[in-house]
Amino acid sequence: MKSDELRQKDVAGVEQEIKSLQKAHFGLRMQKATQQLSNTATLRQTRRAIARAKTILTQKQAG
Numbered sequence: 001m002k003s004d005e006l007r008q009k010d011v012a013g014v015e016q017e018i019k020s021l022q023k024a025h026f027g028l029r030m031q032k033a034t035q036q037l038s039n040t041a042t043l044r045q046t047r048r049a050i051a052r053a054k055t056i057l058t059q060k061q062a063g
Contacts (some may be wrong), residue, residue, distance in 0.1 A: 001049065007054045014057045021050045 006014055027044040031037035 001053075003052055003056060006053055011060050014053055015059065018050060018053045018057065021046055021053060025050060032060065 001017060006017065025043070028037060028043050028046060032040065032043065037043075057063065
């Protein structure tokens with residue numbers, strides 16, 4: 001999800017997006033552990049998407 005789309009959501013929407021991204025990242029980590037993950041770049045993408053969403057959440061809560 002792009003940062004512009006995240007900025008349009010309210011605080012609860014961004015929190016929900018963070019939870020779903022964390023769940024997806026956990027699933028990817030489990031696939032990597034069992035050697036079922038073929039594209040390991042998705043781990044980096046989801047990790048950065050979580051960081052992006054958390055940054056926007058902090059900005060929304062600050063002001």
